[in-house]
Amino acid sequence: MTELAKRVLAIGAHPDDIEMTCAGTLARFRHAGSAIHLAVACRGDKGGSAASAEELAARREQEARRSAELLAAPISFLGLADAEVRDEPRTRLLFLNLLRQTQPELILTHDPQDYHEDHRQVSGLVVIASWFAASPGQGTDLPPLPQPPAVVFMDNLAGIGFEPTHLVDVTATFALRQQMLACHASQIARPDSGMPQLRELSETLARLRGFQCGVRYAEGFRPCLAFGRRRPEPLLPGGAS
Numbered sequence: 001m002t003e004l005a006k007r008v009l010a011i012g013a014h015p016d017d018i019e020m021t022c023a024g025t026l027a028r029f030r031h032a033g034s035a036i037h038l039a040v041a042c043r044g045d046k047g048g049s050a051a052s053a054e055e056l057a058a059r060r061e062q063e064a065r066r067s068a069e070l071l072a073a074p075i076s077f078l079g080l081a082d083a084e085v086r087d088e089p090r091t092r093l094l095f096l097n098l099l100r101q102t103q104p105e106l107i108l109t110h111d112p113q114d115y116h117e118d119h120r121q122v123s124g125l126v127v128i129a130s131w132f133a134a135s136p137g138q139g140t141d142l143p144p145l146p147q148p149p150a151v152v153f154m155d156n157l158a159g160i161g162f163e164p165t166h167l168v169d170v171t172a173t174f175a176l177r178q179q180m181l182a183c184h185a186s187q188i189a190r191p192d193s194g195m196p197q198l199r200e201l202s203e204t205l206a207r208l209r210g211f212q213c214g215v216r217y218a219e220g221f222r223p224c225l226a227f228g229r230r231r232p233e234p235l236l237p238g239g240a241s
Contacts, residue, residue: 002232005150007035009104011126013118014082015044015064016184020202021154022108023177024170025219026071028237031173037102038068038075041122046082048186059186067183070176076102085121087128093140095129100142104149106231108221111153113161127151130229150231151224159205164220167213168236174206174217 008029012018018026018038030036044060045053061077068075078094085091099107109126110119132138134145156162170177181202209218223230 002234004029004032004034004234004237005104005106005231006033007037007102007104008106008108009037009039009099009102009149010108011039011041011098011110011122013040013085013110013116013122014042014047015040015060016067016181016187016198017110017119018108019067019177019181019184020157020198022219022221023071023180024173024206024217025108025168025221025236026073027173027176028168028170030071030073032237036071036073037104038064038071038073039078039098039102040064040075041078041085041125042080042082042118043077044082044186056186060184063184063186067180070180070183082118085118085125087121087125091125092129092132095125096133096138097140097142099129099133099149100140100145103145106150106152106235108152108154111156111162111222114156115158115160119156123153127224127226127229131226134228148228150235151226151229152221152235153224155205155209155220157201157205159208159220162220163222164209165222166236167209167218167220169210169213169215169217169238170206170219171210171216177206178202 043057045057110123112123134148206217209220
């Protein structure tokens with residue numbers, strides 16, 4: 001019988017993206033014995049107006065580190081500026097090295113049709129890097145992966161335009177997910193999406209996905225169907241297609 005992926009990497013565009021979409025599932029992976037690694041592509045330097053860009057980026061990194069500690073997971077930061085994520089050689093190399101360092105069998109990341117441009121760019125870069133990370137022709141200081149990791153796209157913030165093929169029951173891990181989200185206190189000061197709204201969005205979406213599969217809280221996903229970026233079931237812990 002096929003087992004769950006032993007090493008799982010979650011890549012979000014900004015601090016708090018992972019918490020909003022897949023932290024409950026990551027906790028279930030961890031409970032099942034998988035090694036979890038988190039990564040944040042952007043600095044979060046434009047995600048608010050209460051501080052300078054440098055101060056905000058530093059604060060949001062600290063918040064993301066505290067959140068990762070609750071999951072007992074290491075976290076990496078690629079250091080890209082918000083709204084400046086582009087598919088270019090330097091950025092591809094950042095993603096390529098991240099994958100070769102963490103050696104995931106499975107990657108969770110944004111959907112290519114997500115509402116935010118940074119999310120869409122990160123999604124595309126993950127799909128590209130997931131193939132090249134296993135290519136010996138892509139020379140770096142790190143050896144290539146034995147095979148391309150599987151890629152799974154996670155739900156977007158409000159579930160708009162996303163039809164999940166897999167729903168993971170996160171009822172038992174939802175409290176931890178919300179504790180992780182609460183670490184991102186800098187977002188409280190945002191007039192456009194303060195923490196009360198983010199927490200409500202987080203719970204509303206999880207309750208919607210849970211309603212769709214008969215549990216209290218769930219997270220939705222769909223696999224990337226590109227050649228070489230798939231793996232047999234079980235793809236996710238307790239996932240239901």
